[in-house]
Amino acid sequence: MILKNRTKPRPLVKLDAAIPRTPSQFPLLAKMKEDAKIRQLGYTGERKVDYHLDNLAQMFTILHDVYLCVNGKNTQMDSVIIANHSIATVDDKNYHGTITFNTLLKQLTRDDGQTEAGFEYPITQVHNQQFHLQNWLAQQNMSQIPVNSYVAIADPSTIIKVHGDEKEIAQTVAHGAAMPKVIMEQDQQLAKQGARKLPHHQIGKKLLHACGEFDIDIMKKYGLKPSAILPGVICPDCEHRGMARVFNGWSCPKCQCHSKNAHLNALEDYFLLVKRTITNSECMRFLQIPTRGTATRILKSSGLTYLPAHKCWIQPTR
Known part of the structure; x- marks a missing residue:
């Protein structure tokens, strides 16, 4: 086994x-x-x-x-x-x-x-x-x-x-x-x-x-600051960073790929590289979306847990 x-x-x-x-x-x-x-x-x-x-x-x-x-x-x-x-x-x-x-x-x-x-x-x-x-x-x-x-x-x-x-x-x-x-x-x-x-x-x-899990702090290892991490949703087809939010998903201006869930990878990148929690305004900036309401809907539908006391979202424990 x-x-x-x-x-x-x-x-x-x-x-x-x-x-x-x-x-x-x-x-x-x-x-x-x-x-x-x-x-x-x-x-x-x-x-x-x-x-x-x-x-x-x-x-x-x-x-x-x-x-x-x-x-x-x-x-x-x-x-x-x-x-x-x-x-x-x-x-x-x-x-x-x-x-x-x-x-x-x-x-x-x-x-x-x-x-x-x-x-x-x-x-x-x-x-x-x-x-x-x-x-x-x-x-x-x-x-x-x-x-x-x-x-x-x-x-x-x-x-x-x-x-x-x-x-x-x-x-x-x-x-x-x-x-x-x-x-x-x-x-x-x-x-x-x-x-x-x-x-x-x-x-x-x-x-x-x-058993534990081997990990390293790559941000510290390479001297990369969280503020330097470039925002945007990355296209799953051509890897262009900067997909646009459209009705029912995301559209790539470079290859016209349409994806319903491309933002999930972007949020995963945020939690891996920036920090473990995200607010609505941070979501707007990182996913490059214009409205707070859209950010809230995305965060609600992404399997995250809301922490009312801190007004932020966090990944559930795996």
Whole structure:
């Protein structure tokens, strides 16, 4: 069973909302775009690996995108698979070209045919994740559960090379398509050694209850002020910012697209980037609508909660 599905990472959601609403002359806009590209690449790789790992859902319990705080330290695991006799953590890597693990120097390099670059050693990363998860299990009086950690390479065309101990890397690293077999074989080996069967669904529910959500304040990270966020309803077809309010919806002056609910995305952008509440006058300014009555009708029909004491609207708790 899949107890926790993967959703688009919140920092990427915020960047995707902020970039079209950031003035073109903003000095860190190029950096924002590059960071969004990297985060999207990582998310795409995670989804590729999920496609294969989810084949284990009929036998085991799976949680994707697990974010825990253990002893004051935060740790993020791309996937946790609670099998019959053990737990596996999987860290996804979406590298292209040729990657080389140097087991002596504890270094990973990637050659994509144009440049060679070094990266944090994935084996060290997953061992740290394993350590934090084992600490969490100990706090739940489950310290006896075996935990294995793996690195999944998302792109099947990525060439994996090793300088040093190939067996060491082969025990931990595999392409995404091979990862379910690796996890099952290790769990079956533990079963043959007499490891007790785990209540994997109950353990998964405990882990789910402890999960938080990874987030960053992108406004602070890039020095972007809420007042700099550009207003307007963005066209869902051509992405022009500045749809006009017309009878029963919104009209794009650039491509003539008509949408009934384009304002919902604009309001979501406001709550993500500006603040968690919105007044009628702020709605008029951000959606660029001329009358207070129209703003009130839009806010009422948008699934928001009105706070009379503060004369503002807020998104309901999800």
